[in-house]
Amino acid sequence: xxxxxxxxxxxxxxxxxxxxxxxxxxxxxxxxxxxxxxxxxxxxxxxxxxxxxxxxxxxxxxxxxxxxxxxxxxxxxxxxxxxxxxxxxxxxxxxxxxxxxxxxxxxxxxxxxxxxxxxxxxxxxxxxxxxxxxxxxxxxxxxxxxxxxxxxxxxxxxxxxxxxxxxxxxxxxxxxxxxxxxxxxxxxxxxxxxxxxxxxxxxxxxxxxxxxxxxxxxxxxxxxxxxxxxxxxxxxxxxxxxxxxxxxxxxxxxxxxxxxxxxxxxxxxxxxxxxxxxxxxxxxxxxxxxxxxxxxxxxxxxxxxxxxxxxxxxxxxxxxxxxxxxxxxxxxxxxxxxxxxxxxxxxxxxxxxxxxxxxxxxxxxxxxxxxxxxxxxxxxxxxxxxxxxxxxxxxxxxxxxxxxxxxxxxxxxxxxxxxxxxxxxxxxxxxxxxxxxxxxxxxxxxxxxxxxxxxxxxxxxxxxxxxxxxxxxxxxxxxxxxxxxxxxxxxxxxxxxxxxxxxxxxxxxxxxxxxxxxxxxxxxxxxxxxxxxxxxxxxxxxxxxxxxxxxxxxxxxxxxxxxxxxxxxxxxxxxxxxxxxxxxxxxxxxxxxxxxxxxxxxxxxxxxxxxxxxxxxx
Amino acid sequence: xxxxxxxxxxxxxxxxxxxxxxxxxxxxxxxxxxxxxxxxxxxxxxxxxxxxxxxxxxxxxxxxxxxxxxxxxxxxxxxxxxxxxxxxxxxxxxxxxxxxxxxxxxxxxxxxxxxxxxxxxxxxxxxxxxxxxxxxxxxxxxxxxxxxxxxxxxxxxxxxxxxxxxxxxxxxxxxxxxxxxxxxxxxxxxxxxxxxxxxxxxxxxxxxxxxxxxxxxxxxxxxxxxxxxxxxxxxxxxxxxxxxxxxxxxxxxxxxxxxxxxxxxxxxxxxxxxxxxxxxxxxxxxxxxxxxxxxxxxxxxxxxxxxxxxxxxxxxxxxxxxxxxxxxxxxxxxxxxxxxxxxxxxxxxxx
Numbered sequence: 001x002x003x004x005x006x007x008x009x010x011x012x013x014x015x016x017x018x019x020x021x022x023x024x025x026x027x028x029x030x031x032x033x034x035x036x037x038x039x040x041x042x043x044x045x046x047x048x049x050x051x052x053x054x055x056x057x058x059x060x061x062x063x064x065x066x067x068x069x070x071x072x073x074x075x076x077x078x079x080x081x082x083x084x085x086x087x088x089x090x091x092x093x094x095x096x097x098x099x100x101x102x103x104x105x106x107x108x109x110x111x112x113x114x115x116x117x118x119x120x121x122x123x124x125x126x127x128x129x130x131x132x133x134x135x136x137x138x139x140x141x142x143x144x145x146x147x148x149x150x151x152x153x154x155x156x157x158x159x160x161x162x163x164x165x166x167x168x169x170x171x172x173x174x175x176x177x178x179x180x181x182x183x184x185x186x187x188x189x190x191x192x193x194x195x196x197x198x199x200x201x202x203x204x205x206x207x208x209x210x211x212x213x214x215x216x217x218x219x220x221x222x223x224x225x226x227x228x229x230x231x232x233x234x235x236x237x238x239x240x241x242x243x244x245x246x247x248x249x250x251x252x253x254x255x256x257x258x259x260x261x262x263x264x265x266x267x268x269x270x271x272x273x274x275x276x277x278x279x280x281x282x283x284x285x286x287x288x289x290x291x292x293x294x295x296x297x298x299x300x301x302x303x304x305x306x307x308x309x310x311x312x313x314x315x316x317x318x319x320x321x322x323x324x325x326x327x328x329x330x331x332x333x334x335x336x337x338x339x340x341x342x343x344x345x346x347x348x349x350x351x352x353x354x355x356x357x358x359x360x361x362x363x364x365x366x367x368x369x370x371x372x373x374x375x376x377x378x379x380x381x382x383x384x385x386x387x388x389x390x391x392x393x394x395x396x397x398x399x400x401x402x403x404x405x406x407x408x409x410x411x412x413x414x415x416x417x418x419x420x421x422x423x424x425x426x427x428x429x430x431x432x433x434x435x436x437x438x439x440x441x442x443x444x445x446x447x448x449x450x451x452x453x454x455x456x457x458x459x460x461x462x463x464x465x466x467x468x469x470x471x472x473x474x475x476x477x478x479x480x481x482x483x484x485x486x487x488x489x490x491x492x493x494x495x496x497x498x499x500x501x502x503x504x505x506x507x508x509x510x511x512x513x514x515x516x517x518x519x520x521x522x523x524x525x526x527x528x529x530x531x532x533x534x535x536x537x538x539x540x541x542x543x544x545x546x547x548x549x550x551x552x553x554x555x556x557x558x559x560x561x562x563x564x565x566x567x568x569x570x571x572x573x574x575x576x577x578x579x580x581x582x583x584x585x586x587x588x589x590x591x592x593x594x595x596x597x598x599x600x601x602x603x604x605x606x607x608x609x610x611x612x613x614x615x616x617x618x
Numbered sequence: 619x620x621x622x623x624x625x626x627x628x629x630x631x632x633x634x635x636x637x638x639x640x641x642x643x644x645x646x647x648x649x650x651x652x653x654x655x656x657x658x659x660x661x662x663x664x665x666x667x668x669x670x671x672x673x674x675x676x677x678x679x680x681x682x683x684x685x686x687x688x689x690x691x692x693x694x695x696x697x698x699x700x701x702x703x704x705x706x707x708x709x710x711x712x713x714x715x716x717x718x719x720x721x722x723x724x725x726x727x728x729x730x731x732x733x734x735x736x737x738x739x740x741x742x743x744x745x746x747x748x749x750x751x752x753x754x755x756x757x758x759x760x761x762x763x764x765x766x767x768x769x770x771x772x773x774x775x776x777x778x779x780x781x782x783x784x785x786x787x788x789x790x791x792x793x794x795x796x797x798x799x800x801x802x803x804x805x806x807x808x809x810x811x812x813x814x815x816x817x818x819x820x821x822x823x824x825x826x827x828x829x830x831x832x833x834x835x836x837x838x839x840x841x842x843x844x845x846x847x848x849x850x851x852x853x854x855x856x857x858x859x860x861x862x863x864x865x866x867x868x869x870x871x872x873x874x875x876x877x878x879x880x881x882x883x884x885x886x887x888x889x890x891x892x893x894x895x896x897x898x899x900x901x902x903x904x905x906x907x908x909x910x911x912x913x914x915x916x917x918x919x920x921x922x923x924x925x926x927x928x929x930x931x932x933x934x935x936x937x938x939x940x941x942x943x944x945x946x947x948x949x950x951x952x953x954x955x956x957x958x959x960x961x962x963x964x965x966x967x968x969x
Contacts, residue, residue, distance in 0.1 A: 064834075065831055068831065137828045141789055277704075304802050308735075311736075312729045326717045334706075339689050340699075371732040372663035442795075444649065450832075451835070453837070456822075
């Protein structure tokens with residue numbers, strides 16, 4: 001039995017089969033990166049169409065109905081199909097390496113999570129080709145969503161349900177992995193901050209996503225099976241949807257932002273050659289943000305009519321989050337203080353993040369002030385605020401991570417020159433697009449407006465905003481060009497190109513499929529840095545070379561996801577014609593059958609033998 | 619010479635003011651030039667929180683710029699290892715406590731104003747108006763005065779007017795930025811808010827909750843007039859006569875056409891109706907909330923409402939399918955509607 005990966009050129013078919021069946025966290029990371037990247041481009045194109053429609057008053061570039069589909073799909077795509085999977089890409093690529101593990105706890109589940117996300121994402125977008133995508137906003141407020149004609153919102157409900165199940169599995173997987181699979185000596189308080197933030201984000205996923213699942217089920221029954229959970233005429237309550245959505249939706253912000261904070265913590269520390277300032281305060285702040293994140297959902301609903309008591313409580317609770325966030329900002333600044341700062345591309349993104357995200361946080365406190373929010377709410381002020389947080393925080397973090405961990409994932413370094421060009425185009429474009437929107441909002445422009453009237457003082461601001469959006473698009477094109485050029489050149493780098501501090505830099509780039517031949521012995525925070533300062537080249541092993549147990553590849557997760565994808569069409573179209581129930585049964589049959597096979601067939605994995613490992617070392 | 623200098627100074631000061639004001643947006647629309655009680659109170663909280671936050675931002679930026687200038691890696695020092703600092707308890711305490719104090723400065727006025735804006739103690743003795751939001755227009759019912767009207771809401775200046783709001787379909791949100799912050803208009807759970815205008819004027823109202831195709835075209839107006847003018851308006855509106863015969867013959871023919879094709883949805887008196895109430899249509903500030911108030915626009919609207927407001931309820935009107943109303947008929951109906959002026963008090967009175 002051959003256990004070594006051959007390095008010779010392989011046919012396209014065998015590569016494809018390899019990726020369809022892989023359970024290796026590093027390959028799943030690449031799958032997440034590619035799929036998330038494609039959805040990011042799609043969401044970006046939707047954004048450009050939106051901005052082009054708003055370039056001048058009463059523009060008719062797109063129709064009202066199509067515009068509503070664009071804004072709905074832009075938001076849904078960017079949050080669920082771009083930001084989430086890209087975060088998962090880096091969690092998959094890095095977390096097992098950072099804790100010194102050979103894979104995640106449940107490799108099969110990891111693969112299933114990816115394929116569910118991908119087929120859910122495709123399902124969401126099928127609506128474009130069957131008479132219109134979802135058009136009720138990414139928040140899908142009832143009764144607009146429950147009464148929206150056509151199948152667009154059905155695709156939204158089913159697509160999110162399927163991809164949400166994948167996300168929930170991913171969250172559980174990382175919790176178990178981080179609890180159980182840390183290398184000898186890697187105590188909780190020695191974990192790198194990215195791993196900590198992945199841990200807290202996974203806990204948030206575990207508690208937040210079920211609320212979305214429940215909400216989506218209720219909406220599915222309302223739309224497809226004639227129930228009336230959100231229909232006041234049938235004794236339902238429309239506002240309940242908003243509560244369910246935001247009990248999920250607010251923690252979701254932190255599910256995205258915390259890992260980004262983790263990414264920046266790694267980068268600040270590496271490129272100022274200093275240990276993270278106030279490590280334990282940073283951990284504490286991360287956990288506190290995660291906890292408080294569940295207490296503030298109703299600040300999205302200040303104008304719903306909850307009364308002054310509820311509004312005041314949620315206002316103060318929301319403001320409280322500014323405290324741990326402030327702690328983080330200052331700790332980052334003092335990590336830089338006294339350091340030896342290198343302005344590499346990842347560091348540039350991290351430095352661009354500080355003022356940008358601080359502004360997002362500032363406007364966050366401002367919108368938390370309920371009585372002021374009556375003016376900001378649902379206006380372009382809020383649009384500006386959450387783009388400062390999600391783009392300035394999360395997307396900057398993802399760009400930083402892409403440049404920082406690219407060598408580890410692919411064994412090549414992205415061009416620094418092009419990386420900096422991307423940064424400046426995107427950074428300037430971003431502020432041009434969104435800064436002015438704070439003022440547009442207060443000048444009386446509500447969000448989700450397809451057109452704005454002439455002579456309302458909104459023309460100039462919108463034109464500037466559109467120009468900025470195209471600069472961001474240009475920056476993204478440069479990044480894509482950078483990726484192509486770098487991969488075509490294919491210059492290999494060492495395992496530790498940045499003079500790194502954490503375990504992932506102690507192994508080759510890209511790592512062998514079993515990651516660590518011998519599990520490393522961790523002796524403190526920044527374990528590799530400790531070894532380097534004591535004059536050693538790499539980690540001290542915690543075990544002799546031994547047989548390594550690895551999981552087998554399998555196509556079952558892919559098949560299960562295809563089954564649910566097929567069943568989704570059955571669920572949707574049975575409302576028109578009951579014959580579609582057959583499609584539902586076939587789809588569910590495929591999924592349940594695969595689950596049965598998985599349960600009945602023993603799959604014990606395989607061992608890489610000691611002598612093969614030793615032979616490879618020669 | 620001195621006089622000349624003074625003139626220049628006044629002129630430049632004036633043009634600076636114009637610049638600042640235009641940067642604040644359109645008068646009677648923007649929230650940055652509040653003209654009503656609610657907007658003023660919210661504006662106070664906006665200013666306080668902005669100032670506090672600017673202080674925080676400056677502190678962060680000073681440290682940030684200093685750090686980047688001072689601690690950049692210098693040529694020849696690539697291998698220098700900086701001192702590895704664990705952290706500082708004192709600093710952690712400082713940047714935990716100070717933000718808490720700063721937040722208190724924002725939290726106290728926030729809560730005070732939140733309660734103030736929800737005050738309903740004077741509701742019983744004030745004017746109460748039932749507001750209905752529908753895709754994509756607004757209906758106003760003066761419960762006690764027994765007046766029904768749509769799109770233009772008349773209120774007396776300097777009075778708290780209570781709005782009791784419900785939607786007939788999806789969620790809308792009632793927003794007049796220059797007068798007050800917004801409040802959602804839900805299909806269940808009636809919401810109440812009050813508005814109070816400090817000066818006369820016609821204020822722009824917007825729907826702020828995403829409600830479908832023509833969400834961006836669901837505008838309305840608040841017409842704030844003096845107390846006397848308001849009383850006059852109420853009296854005129856109570857005495858509106860839907861049967862009144864118009865003067866011109868075209869308008870008379872228009873009346874007949876209207877009764878045949880439009881009256882089943884549009885009321886001309888103080889009774890409820892499916893579509894917007896049109897009893898004072900001739901005095902409306904705009905056609906359909908967003909079009910200029912001219913006969914041409916009205917004719918265009920009657921002939922092709924889908925073009926002006928996609929997805930609006932008038933698309934279900936039978937006359938559109940039956941093709942009973944051509945350009946000629948539409949002009950007659952327009953003539954009739956444009957002369958429906960039951961009151962001397964119009965948006966013009968508010969200027």
